[in-house]
Amino acid sequence: EADIYQTPRYLVIGTGKKITLECSQTMGHDKMYWYQQDPGMELHLIHYSYGVNSTEKGDLSSESTVSRIRTEHFPLTLESARPSHTSQYLCASSGIRGTPLHFGNGTRLTVT
Amino acid sequence: DQQVKQNSPSLSVQEGRISILNCDYTNSMFDYFLWYKKYPAEGPTFLISISSIKDKNEDGRFTVFLNKSAKHLSLHIVPSQPGDSAVYFCAASSVYNQGGKLIFGQGTELSVKP
Numbered sequence: 001e002a003d004i005y006q007t008p009r010y011l012v013i014g015t016g017k018k019i020t021l022e023c024s025q026t027m028g029h030d031k032m033y034w035y036q037q038d039p040g041m042e043l044h045l046i047h048y049s050y051g052v053n054s055t056e057k058g059d060l061s062s063e064s065t066v067s068r069i070r071t072e073h074f075p076l077t078l079e080s081a082r083p084s085h086t087s088q089y090l091c092a093s094s095g096i097r098g099t100p101l102h103f104g105n106g107t108r109l110t111v112t
Numbered sequence: 113d114q115q116v117k118q119n120s121p122s123l124s125v126q127e128g129r130i131s132i133l134n135c136d137y138t139n140s141m142f143d144y145f146l147w148y149k150k151y152p153a154e155g156p157t158f159l160i161s162i163s164s165i166k167d168k169n170e171d172g173r174f175t176v177f178l179n180k181s182a183k184h185l186s187l188h189i190v191p192s193q194p195g196d197s198a199v200y201f202c203a204a205s206s207v208y209n210q211g212g213k214l215i216f217g218q219g220t221e222l223s224v225k226p
Contacts, residue, residue: 009153033213040121042114043156043201043216058213090155097205097212098163100146103155 003027006091006104013081014112021076021107023091032074033101035090036060043090049074081111115139116204118217125224131189133220135202138183142204146214147176147187150199159200160187192224 004025013019025032030051035043035058045058049068063085064078074093078085088108092101117136125131133147143164148156162169162176162185169176175188189196199221203214 004155006155035216040218042116042218043203045213048213088153092155097207098144100158100161101214102158103148105155106153108153 004091004093004102004104006089006107008107009105010108010110012110012112015080015082017081017111019078019081019109021089021091021109023074023076023104024072025074025091025093025102025104026072027093027095027102028071029093029095029102030071031094032068033092033094034058034064034066034074034076035092036062037088037090037106047076081109083111085109086111114218115142116202116215116217118200118202118220120220121218122221122223125192125222127194127224127226128191131187131192131196131222131224133187133189133200133202133222135185135187135217136183137185137204139204139206139215140180140183141206142215143207144205144212145176145178145185146203147174148201148203148216149196150201150219156201189222192222194224194226197222197224 007022034047037043044060046062047066090106091104146161147159150156199219
């Protein structure tokens with residue numbers, strides 16, 4: 001069952017456009033994450049949040065920004081997309097520590 | 113500095129045989145380990161986890177082994193099925209590492225042939 005939802009699934013846009021990737025979860029989890037993953041590579045954490053109005057940058061430098069105004073919603077925004085932003089973006093959430101992350105189905109972004 | 117490593121990018125196994133996927137880590141403070149399975153164009157799906165107080169955890173066809181002295185964990189799938197063909201990621205976390213965020217390996221692509 002899909003308790004964490006990402007839209008769009010696929011997005012092809014031109015350089016310079018502003019985009020927002022949506023992520024929502026219905027599990028009431030406080031912790032939410034954005035990972036970036038390229039084929040054959042590990043998942044890199046780019047942003048995380050431990051609750052409303054709390055956001056932190058992850059281990060991988062990213063030009064994107066996030067917001068957490070509501071518990072269930074954690075959108076990611078790119079102000080000006082570039083071809084180097086082409087990747088798969090995965091949103092995840094978790095409850096208390098010791099429980100696994102639940103991932104959405106991801107957004108495959110292609111910037112031309 | 114990669115703290116979680118999966119040194120085999122791919123593995124091919126015959127249906128019905130055992131699949132063994134390996135993962136090494138460098139941070140001795142890791143205390144929680146997980147395996148995820150990922151199909152193309154989908155998000156990772158949680159498979160099985162183990163805490164550092166155990167050395168084995170089993171769930172159906174999947175068993176995870178943890179060797180803390182060697183900083184090594186492995187996932188055994190037996191018997192392997194064609195539907196198991198996917199990319200498998202191991203991940204680790206520590207409460208001392210930025211509040212327990214997961215660190216992932218690069219993944220191993222498993223192909224189970226009929």
